[in-house]
Amino acid sequence: MTSPNGSVLRPAASPGASSPGGASPGASSPAPAGEVPVDWRPSRHARRLLTLAAAALLAALLTRNPALAGVAGPPLLILAMARLTGSRPATLAVRAGLTSTRMYEGEPVAVDVSAADDVDDLRWVFAPGKGIEPGSAVAVNGAAARFAFTVPRWGKRAVGSVTLTLYDRWHLTEGRVTVGLPSVDCYPSPAVQRTEVVLSKLPNRLGEHRARVPGDGTEFNGIREFVPGDRQRAINWPASTRRGRLQVNTFAAERSQDVVLLVDATTDVGEPGTSALDLGLRGAAGAARAYLDGRDRVGVITYQWGGAYWLAPSLGRRQVYKIIDVLLAADTGYARGAVFSRLPRAALPPGALVVAFSPLLDGRFVEALRDMRERGFALIVVDVLNAEPPVRRRFADIAARRIWRMEQQAIRFSLRELGVPVVPWDGGTPLDLPLAPYTRRRFA
Amino acid sequence: MSETPEARAPEAQAPAAKPVAPRAGIAAAAGSRLAAMLLGAACVTWAATPLLAAGWAKTALAVAIVAVGAGALRLAFADLPQPEDQFFLPGYVRAWLAFLAALRALAWEETAVVALLFLEVQHAGTSGHTGRPWHTAALGAGLLGYLLATHIAESGAAPSALLRRHGRLLVAGACLLALAAGVATIPAASGGAGPAVLRVIAAVAVIAATALVLPA
Numbered sequence A: 001m002t003s004p005n006g007s008v009l010r011p012a013a014s015p016g017a018s019s020p021g022g023a024s025p026g027a028s029s030p031a032p033a034g035e036v037p038v039d040w041r042p043s044r045h046a047r048r049l050l051t052l053a054a055a056a057l058l059a060a061l062l063t064r065n066p067a068l069a070g071v072a073g074p075p076l077l078i079l080a081m082a083r084l085t086g087s088r089p090a091t092l093a094v095r096a097g098l099t100s101t102r103m104y105e106g107e108p109v110a111v112d113v114s115a116a117d118d119v120d121d122l123r124w125v126f127a128p129g130k131g132i133e134p135g136s137a138v139a140v141n142g143a144a145a146r147f148a149f150t151v152p153r154w155g156k157r158a159v160g161s162v163t164l165t166l167y168d169r170w171h172l173t174e175g176r177v178t179v180g181l182p183s184v185d186c187y188p189s190p191a192v193q194r195t196e197v198v199l200s201k202l203p204n205r206l207g208e209h210r211a212r213v214p215g216d217g218t219e220f221n222g223i224r225e226f227v228p229g230d231r232q233r234a235i236n237w238p239a240s241t242r243r244g245r246l247q248v249n250t251f252a253a254e255r256s257q258d259v260v261l262l263v264d265a266t267t268d269v270g271e272p273g274t275s276a277l278d279l280g281l282r283g284a285a286g287a288a289r290a291y292l293d294g295r296d297r298v299g300v301i302t303y304q305w306g307g308a309y310w311l312a313p314s315l316g317r318r319q320v321y322k323i324i325d326v327l328l329a330a331d332t333g334y335a336r337g338a339v340f341s342r343l344p345r346a347a348l349p350p351g352a353l354v355v356a357f358s359p360l361l362d363g364r365f366v367e368a369l370r371d372m373r374e375r376g377f378a379l380i381v382v383d384v385l386n387a388e389p390p391v392r393r394r395f396a397d398i399a400a401r402r403i404w405r406m407e408q409q410a411i412r413f414s415l416r417e418l419g420v421p422v423v424p425w426d427g428g429t430p431l432d433l434p435l436a437p438y439t440r441r442r443f444a
Numbered sequence B: 001m002s003e004t005p006e007a008r009a010p011e012a013q014a015p016a017a018k019p020v021a022p023r024a025g026i027a028a029a030a031g032s033r034l035a036a037m038l039l040g041a042a043c044v045t046w047a048a049t050p051l052l053a054a055g056w057a058k059t060a061l062a063v064a065i066v067a068v069g070a071g072a073l074r075l076a077f078a079d080l081p082q083p084e085d086q087f088f089l090p091g092y093v094r095a096w097l098a099f100l101a102a103l104r105a106l107a108w109e110e111t112a113v114v115a116l117l118f119l120e121v122q123h124a125g126t127s128g129h130t131g132r133p134w135h136t137a138a139l140g141a142g143l144l145g146y147l148l149a150t151h152i153a154e155s156g157a158a159p160s161a162l163l164r165r166h167g168r169l170l171v172a173g174a175c176l177l178a179l180a181a182g183v184a185t186i187p188a189a190s191g192g193a194g195p196a197v198l199r200v201i202a203a204v205a206v207i208a209a210t211a212l213v214l215p216a
Helices: A044-063 A066-071 A073-085 A237-243 A276-293 A317-328 A363-374 A395-417 A432-439 B030-048 B057-076 B091-105 B108-126 B133-155 B159-185 B194-213
Strands: A034-037 A039-042 A091-098 A102-104 A109-115 A122-128 A139-141 A144-150 A155-158 A160-167 A173-180 A183-187 A206-225 A247-255 A258-264 A297-304 A307-314 A353-358 A378-383 A422-424
Touching (some): A044 B133, A066 A073, A073 B159, A091 A160, A109 A160, A237 A247, A258 A307
Parallel strands (some): A102 A183, A378 A422
Antiparallel strands (some): A034 A091
16 A cells, blocks of 8 residues: 555554554655744743742842842842843744655654754744644754654644744743644545455456456356367367367456446534545545556546536546545535536446445435436445434434434335445445455446 | 745755654653652742741742642643644533643743742741841742753753753852841841842842843
8 A cells, every 4th residue: 555655554444543653754855944033032931030030129128138139149140141141043044844745544744843953952842733633742852853743534734833942041032933834635544445346247448357258368268169260379179189179268358347436425424533424535545446456447426515526537546646636625515505416427437337435314415326326327335324313312302313214224225126235334344345245246 | 934845945955963753741851840840849848837827828828839739730731732723622621721721821930939939028027027048048049940940841951951051150149149148147237228228239130130131
């Protein structure tokens, strides 16, 4: 498994699981040093010493006690020396870089910061942005520092900022520099899928799936009598000897299929991190990876308010990241006046296998599935609903919950009646398990 | 700073210094934090003995205990990040965040210093005009150590390097403390023109310190 930027990653764990301290982040990109102005001001230490001196002197004045005035002596001495011998740079060269700006959920990333080497007494404090989990303490002293962090949930995230505090020789004045960090793209952690659902009727395009028709593949299909034009190397000599006439081996054709992943982003229910949309995106990312590894052409459609975002089926490793980029644009927010548009024809080639990831909560999406099935598409629905209405003791709530359950069962039953299998998936197990009945034999 | 990894320049060179990765958890800088807490507790104990029941002494003692305790908690929770604005948080999380914000916003060490000095004044008032000069001098040394330890704990600075720089000043300050305590023990020093001169010197020192600490 490779990361979006090409580095080797750990195998996909259960979605949402973070890996603090797992794979260590690599080197950061060398960013140029920028001279930034330093904002100098009295430190908290100086204010405390001044408070001690002032309080002691005031008490000495009021009580006429010279011993209390003596208490003010040491802090005043330190303050005076700092004033007389202080030297502070007006600007400072600071570098900041991330080890990666694109990562999967839970993948460790680090931000490297460094300042000019001739400055002593530096303290770096990392202020993580929303949705960023620091992997260690957020403050450290030194000329350079590395802060590890993870992003537990997919999306575009602002990493936050790093504040650099410089101290003078006596630590009585401090200069502050705040370095803003770029945002990162966190991709949904792909679900594990090693097997594929293969259609019984494959389009006439070269691929790796064994078709039922004879062709130029490598899988043995049968034996027939030799006709002029057959290759001699295909002659089956034992069979020819037994039958007294020349027999040749025939082989099965190898074809590829079109797979369209349909993600329902109209509703997002459940706990953040394991919500229906999270499971849908992780499942779609895992399925895209599995089918593209099998040399199939894979496309994606995210169905949401305000229209559908889609990517036409295509081949190759880059298609995985194009698909995940489309998935990142998934938005469950309700837009006033937005309507569902019809699914785009270009995104749905004839004879394609459609794998839909949906909690089946929106009636219009269910109607779209029925419509596709009636148009002849081979369709599998992965049910990612993993939440239910809250349990309450009132009779009306109990009745509403039962009605809701029956309604959900009816939706799934009606789809099965149309020949659309609905397989539940909890996000924790590999996708191979729920799809096992359809990966062992050809899917019609 | 607007430089990002995307905005790379070919002449950019990697920093020479080896990056330091912060240690995880509360164990980081535990020694200096513990030292600051112990010094604060020692100062409170030193200023509070013998226990006074009169006047505002009890109030000052309570304020000092709360301030030293809150300062210790602030240091202990210094590594916990303050999350950005979040919505729909449960009540206990909001209460915890408000507690953290209060710990970090208020000047606990300054409050403790003022309360302890007030407590010392109360003690001096009960034990004569000049009070107990050597006791006061020791409290002054303890307070300075408390403030230094607090700063070392919160800034993460190396204690040895910082104390080496402050070494001569601290010795000179100790001499000043001893001198003041010694003067206070001489009965003649508290009468005549002595207090007036002391007031003038003190006022000049306050003005000078204020001018010195303000940024240029």
